[in-house]
Amino acid sequence: MTISTMGSGKGGGLLDKPTIEKTTPGRESEFDLRKSRKTSPPYRVMLHNDDHNKREYVVQVLMKVIPGMTVDNAVNIMQEAHYNGLSVVIICPQIDAEDHCMQLRGNGLLSSVEPARGGC
Numbered sequence: 385m386t387i388s389t390m391g392s393g394k395g396g397g398l399l400d401k402p403t404i405e406k407t408t409p410g411r412e413s414e415f416d417l418r419k420s421r422k423t424s425p426p427y428r429v430m431l432h433n434d435d436h437n438k439r440e441y442v443v444q445v446l447m448k449v450i451p452g453m454t455v456d457n458a459v460n461i462m463q464e465a466h467y468n469g470l471s472v473v474i475i476c477p478q479i480d481a482e483d484h485c486m487q488l489r490g491n492g493l494l495s496s497v498e499p500a501r502g503g504c
Contacts, residue, residue: 432494
C-alpha cells in the first residue's frame, strides 16, 4: 500500500488509492516461467533403440511429440538410435525434457532424460 501526504503539519494529508497486487501463492507468472526456463540447466532427451517399433512409427512419434521436428531430423535420430543404441532427441530445460520423455514413452518409445554437459 502506498501512502503519501501533501502539505506539512498535522492533518491535511492526502492518501493515494492503495495499490493491491493480486498474486496466487505458488504460481509463477508467464514471464517468470520463461526466465527460469532460459536460465535452468539443459537436459538431454535420449531415445533408446528397441526391437518393438517400426522405424517409420518412431519417425512419426518424434515429429508429433517434439516441436519443430522435421522428417530429416527424425530419420537421423531414429537411425542413430537404431545403429548405436542411443540418440539425443533434443536438449532443453528439465521441465520440457521430462514432458517430452513422458510423451515419447506414452507412445511406446524407450526414452530417458539426463543432464547435458556444457551448454544448449
